[in-house]
Amino acid sequence: MVEPGSAAAWRNAVAQAAATSDENALELVELFFFAYRDFVGDADRLLGKYGFGRAHHRVLHFVNRRPGLTIAALLDILRITKQSLNRVLKQLLDAGFVEARAGVVDRRQRLLYTTAEGARLARDLAALQSARFLKVMDELPPVARGAASEFLFAMIDPEERERVRAHLACAKMAREAP
Amino acid sequence: MVEPGSAAAWRNAVAQAAATSDENALELVELFFFAYRDFVGDADRLLGKYGFGRAHHRVLHFVNRRPGLTIAALLDILRITKQSLNRVLKQLLDAGFVEARAGVVDRRQRLLYTTAEGARLARDLAALQSARFLKVMDELPPVARGAASEFLFAMIDPEERERVRAHLACAKMAREAP
DNA sequence: TATTTACGTCAACTATATTGACATAAATCT
DNA sequence: AGATTTATGTCAATATAGTTGACGTAAATA
Known part of the structure; x- marks a missing residue:
């Protein structure tokens, strides 16, 4: 037994607090994992119906939200290589969900925009994920x-x-x- | 211009509020994406030094945190197929980071434990991610x-x-x- | 004894990423 | 005007992490 107020009791309390805060942090690590898993799961189901994956979702989302985005800016957001982006982007372009216009000030740039159909899918996907946040805020x-x-x-x-x-x-x- | 107090003004305000809450939710969607990206990035660098990836991290983490975890329980947490788990798990077993003991009550089960080395890596990885949370809590x-x-x-x-x-x-x- | 359960394994395939090398057109520097 | 840099596209090879499907085996259970 440790006498209250003693140096040993104090050290004990500090260790306990450290263990607790560490334990809490570990709990947050896991909660973050589970929360993200469920968060992206919502959209995955809808994307599957179009034959798209998460990579398409990210591109569609950011293009929709920031019309006129350039390839370079998109690469910077997504942190992937242009080769990786290109495959996914080409599919979105071919499927008519995204369109690229030549830049006006710099004609080398391709400014990306969602088409009407692309904007609709982006909105539906965003609605799913927003709904989760809105429900959480309500709770x-x-x-x-x-x-x-x-x-x-x-x-x-x-x-x-x-x-x-x-x-x-x-x-x-x-x-x-x- | 819309007269204040009119039905039109009221509808306008409602639409505005809806747009705002939607906009906030969209912002949360993006913040969640960026936060998770940086969150997993920490561990990725350390894992790379051991030739492991995120899949290994998840297995190591959950086995370390719940010693004696069975294959079935792990599959349930990770939501992947046994074939996918097996490849990663075998590498962790071969590398001596995880060990499997036959179940005592049911000898078909394999109870998973981290080895000393596995526990150390798990702790180091957790420390990185906990540190982010602790810093956040401080901020x-x-x-x-x-x-x-x-x-x-x-x-x-x-x-x-x-x-x-x-x-x-x-x-x-x-x-x-x- | 028959069946179910827990797990392992082989094979083929998909999605998403990587590195490296090279190509092209437009902008910019000298 | 010519040289260089920049923005982007593309081909090829490779890695990681996942999938489905089929089949096997040992242990538990009906």
Whole structure:
């Protein structure tokens, strides 16, 4: 037994707290895994009906949300090679879900846009995933609602945050003034 | 222009609110994508040094956290086929990071355990990911801290939650009474 | 004894990524 | 104007992580 107030008791309490916070962090690691698994599962089912996969979804999503996106910007967001992107993008172009127009200021660039059909699929997919978030917000106590986006933003690499913030601002602008 | 207080103004406000909440949800979708990307990136670099990938990480993690896990239970957590698991698991067994003992009550079962070396790698990987969470908790205002795990838990399919809760409880027990 | 269960394995295939090398057209520098 | 850089496309080979389907085996159970 350790006397309360003693140095040993104090060290014990600190160790306990460390173990607890570590345990909590481990729990968060697993919750993040399960949450992401279910989160992407929603969209996967719908994508399957079109013969598309997650890679197509990501491209469609970001093109839809940021019309006029260039190949380079898309590569920067997705963090994949152009060869990998090209296969998926070509399928989306061929299937008529995305179209590319030559850049006006720089004609080497290909500005990407969703077609009407592509925008519809993107909207349906986004609706599925948004629905999950909206339901979560509904379930959560009000005080926890604002915390979600703060939390997710804090999970992003610090050196990446400005880029993500700029991306979100750009997507918002595209949405407000189409 | 719409007169304030008119039915048109009201409908306008509702549409605006809907658009805003949708926009927020869309933002969360993207933040979730970026957060998960960076979250798994941490571990990827360390795994590469051992010639392992994410698949190995997941197996190692869950076996380490729930010693004596059976193949069936692991398949249920990971949601992959036994063929897919087997290739990865065999590599972990061969490399001496995981070991399998015959079940005591049912000798058909293979109970999975990490070896000392496996436990060490699992701990190092978990430390990387825990560190991100701990840093996030430090950055976040106190009121938002508890919200993170609530939020992630709410993101899980409702019919899956009991299973996840049981899994976490089991992992916690294994940790407290080893 | 017959059947079911837990697991292993062979084979073929798909999706998504990689590296490396080379091609082309448009923009930009000198 | 000519040289160089940039944005993008493309061919080929390879790796990782998953799938379906078929078949095998040992242990538990009806």
